[in-house]
Amino acid sequence: MSTQSPYAPLEPSRPTEPAATPANSPTSSFTWKRPHLLGLEELSPEEILHIFTMAESFQEVSTRSIKKVPALRGRVVVNLFFEESTRTRMSFSLAAQRLSADVLEFAAGKSSVSKGESLRDTVRNIEAMGVDTFVIRHMAAGAPHYITRCTNCNVVNAGDGQHEHPTQGLIDIFTIRERKGRIEGLNVVIVGDIGHSRVARSNIWGLTKLGAKVTLVGPTTLVPRTFEQMGARVGHDLDAALKEADVVNMLRIQRERMTSQVFPSTEEYIRLFGLTRRRLQTTKPDLLIMHPGPVNRGVELASDVADGPNSSILRQVSNGLAIRMAVLFLVNQAGSPAGEGVTA
Amino acid sequence: MTKSRSKMLLDAKGIRAAMNRLADEIVAALPENVPVGVIGIRRRGEVLAKRLVNELARRGVTPLEAGTLDITLYRDDLAELGPQAVVRQTEIGFDLTGRYVVLVDDVLYTGRSVRAALSALNDLGRPRAIRLAVLVERPGRELPIQADFVGEHVTQADLPVTVLLTESDQEEEVRVG
Numbered sequence: 001m002s003t004q005s006p007y008a009p010l011e012p013s014r015p016t017e018p019a020a021t022p023a024n025s026p027t028s029s030f031t032w033k034r035p036h037l038l039g040l041e042e043l044s045p046e047e048i049l050h051i052f053t054m055a056e057s058f059q060e061v062s063t064r065s066i067k068k069v070p071a072l073r074g075r076v077v078v079n080l081f082f083e084e085s086t087r088t089r090m091s092f093s094l095a096a097q098r099l100s101a102d103v104l105e106f107a108a109g110k111s112s113v114s115k116g117e118s119l120r121d122t123v124r125n126i127e128a129m130g131v132d133t134f135v136i137r138h139m140a141a142g143a144p145h146y147i148t149r150c151t152n153c154n155v156v157n158a159g160d161g162q163h164e165h166p167t168q169g170l171i172d173i174f175t176i177r178e179r180k181g182r183i184e185g186l187n188v189v190i191v192g193d194i195g196h197s198r199v200a201r202s203n204i205w206g207l208t209k210l211g212a213k214v215t216l217v218g219p220t221t222l223v224p225r226t227f228e229q230m231g232a233r234v235g236h237d238l239d240a241a242l243k244e245a246d247v248v249n250m251l252r253i254q255r256e257r258m259t260s261q262v263f264p265s266t267e268e269y270i271r272l273f274g275l276t277r278r279r280l281q282t283t284k285p286d287l288l289i290m291h292p293g294p295v296n297r298g299v300e301l302a303s304d305v306a307d308g309p310n311s312s313i314l315r316q317v318s319n320g321l322a323i324r325m326a327v328l329f330l331v332n333q334a335g336s337p338a339g340e341g342v343t344a
Numbered sequence: 345m346t347k348s349r350s351k352m353l354l355d356a357k358g359i360r361a362a363m364n365r366l367a368d369e370i371v372a373a374l375p376e377n378v379p380v381g382v383i384g385i386r387r388r389g390e391v392l393a394k395r396l397v398n399e400l401a402r403r404g405v406t407p408l409e410a411g412t413l414d415i416t417l418y419r420d421d422l423a424e425l426g427p428q429a430v431v432r433q434t435e436i437g438f439d440l441t442g443r444y445v446v447l448v449d450d451v452l453y454t455g456r457s458v459r460a461a462l463s464a465l466n467d468l469g470r471p472r473a474i475r476l477a478v479l480v481e482r483p484g485r486e487l488p489i490q491a492d493f494v495g496e497h498v499t500q501a502d503l504p505v506t507v508l509l510t511e512s513d514q515e516e517e518v519r520v521g
Contacts, residue, residue: 057414057431066467069417099417329417329431 032330035337036155038144039164040205048206052174054326055319061098062321072101072332076131080123081158082108082138087293087317088158088168092135095324104131119143120150127151133332136160154331162198167327168292169202171320173210175312176247178319179288184211189241190232191273192251192300193222193262199292200251204230217241218273221262238273242283249290250275250300266299276302280310288312350506354496354518359479359509362495363392366477367399369493370446374405378444378472383411385461386432388450391511392479396448411436413447418460440469446493450507452478455489480505480518 030050040048061069077096079089089105096103106126113122123134133154136144141161148155159165177183188207194200194216204227207214214232216223225234235241242248253269263269270276275289289301289311297303306313354362374380382400384393390412397410414432447461458476465474477493483501498505498520508515 054431057433060433060435061417064468068467070463071417071419326431333429 033334035331035334036148037166037327037331038157040166040169040202045209048210051170051326051330052177054330055174055322058322058325068098068100070100071329072099075101075332076104077101077133077135077328078104078106078126078131080106080134080136085137091320092158092324095321096328099325099328123147123150127153133328152336156327156331159198162196164202165198166202167324168199169206170323171316172203172249172290172292173206174323175290175316175319176288179312180246183207186212186246187244188212188247188249189215189217189245190249190251191217191238193254194218194227195222195224196254197251203249204232215241219263239279239282245283245287247288247290248275252294253296253299270299274300274302275305277304280305290316350519350521352517353520356516359516359518362479363395363399366493366495367396367403370400370477371403371405375444379407380405381409381411381438381440381443381445382448383413383436383445384448385457386412386414387512388507388509389448391509392450393448409438411438413461413464415457415460415464418464420456436468440465440471443471445471445474447474447476450479451505452481452491453484455485455487458489459487479507
């Protein structure tokens with residue numbers, strides 16, 4: 001037995017080690033600094049890859065018998081959803097719970113919003129209860145950005161209007177990388193209602209940053225040429241685009257966002273832009289087929305294709321959990337964005 | 345690096361001798377007919393655990409498995425982590441339940457890493473017993489945690505201990521001060 005006590009002399013002025021990170025925490029030269037995730041447009045390739053590295057570690061947590069770690073214990077995550085959502089909301093809730101955070105659910109329909117409360121007041125009131133992170137979905141583009149200016153909480157964009165849906169973009173790109181081993185040089189075709197799609201925008205930003213070639217295909221009314229400014233190619237012939245494609249991401253026809261007749265008939269849409277088994281005969285055999293869900297079976301995606309071996313639809317959902325755990329962890333790790341213009 | 349001011353505690357040969365001593369002590373204390381799992385705390389504990397497994401295998405310990413534990417998510421507080429901490433994977437490809445687990449780390453100091461590791465192990469299964477083996481023990485415990493097997497004691501308080509291992513640092517030495 002050693003005669004010396006192994007305990008620390010706990011005088012109040014005991015100098016703390018200058019170690020900013022404990023000895024056993026692996027570190028990298030990269031430092032995540034963002035207290036919010038608002039979109040993929042502003043992220044660097046390094047930041048995107050950092051999220052992926054973290055997500056790979058979080059995947060392991062979901063394989064344990066106890067699928068929970070204490071990383072965000074005592075923190076509160078608020079799901080602030082002003083638009084309908086099932087899987088995104090559940091995925092964020094479960095991700096937060098796997099990190100041991102408490103989760104508050106907010107649904108605009110049944111809330112004080114229906115009594116006329118402003119977004120700012122809603123957010124400030126919930127913040128006053130002592131919460132840490134807002135996960136927000138809103139029909140207005142820029143709503144999450146606005147919220148960052150009204151609170152000291154971390155903000156994660158879960159879809160704002162037609163602007164961005166960054167976690168879905170990350171999930172799709174992460175899934176492609178997992179299946180294909182890389183992003184750079186891949187031909188990715190995104191098909192459907194690009195114009196109304198925040199998922200498409202987040203995908204385009206992220207994929208082009210990581211070096212993929214993105215081609216957008218759909219009716220001229222849904223795929224405007226303005227997307228070429230984002231670095232994507234625009235086309236209207238699906239079979240031609242699919243010939244070189246490594247990945248095809250089939251977007252849902254979002255009838256709820258269409259205010260006018262944008263294509264003549266569903267039958268014609270299926271014939272021109274639906275992904276069917278017949279159409280797959282002329283593509284690369286290992287074409288990866290993706291869909292952010294929910295699928296309109298028999299419209300953008302034939303049922304047998306959706307369930308086929310090339311489809312990664314369910315894998316995207318599983319990966320969603322790991323990506324959202326990584327994002328919630330990172331924004332909380334970056335700390336409170338105090339001082340970012342919170343004014344009376 | 346103020347390498348010049350620090351003092352060499354163990355050179356490559358000293359580390360090898362300390363690991364041999366650890367292995368001998370662990371073997372002597374092993375209960376009979378219990379599967380053994382050697383689990384290293386990332387990152388240098390991982391390196392040492394792999395070496396220790398080789399030593400134990402040479403001494404005929406079987407069944408014997410090796411694993412790696414990442415404790416980032418089990419830290420007391422996110423603020424303690426710092427923004428540079430990266431969550432790595434925990435790789436334990438065997439069932440902990442019923443196993444005699446030897447937890448391995450390079451330095452035992454405050455005890456907080458070990459506390460985090462115990463919490464993490466607790467979520468992964470119910471080992472028969474957990475023992476702690478460290479290459480170096482230095483004073484400064486903030487928690488009631490002690491090592492069962494110690495390669496080398498540092499008696500002087502307030503002197504930082506730096507462990508460098510070939511696999512992770514391309515160097516092989518332990519320095520104090």
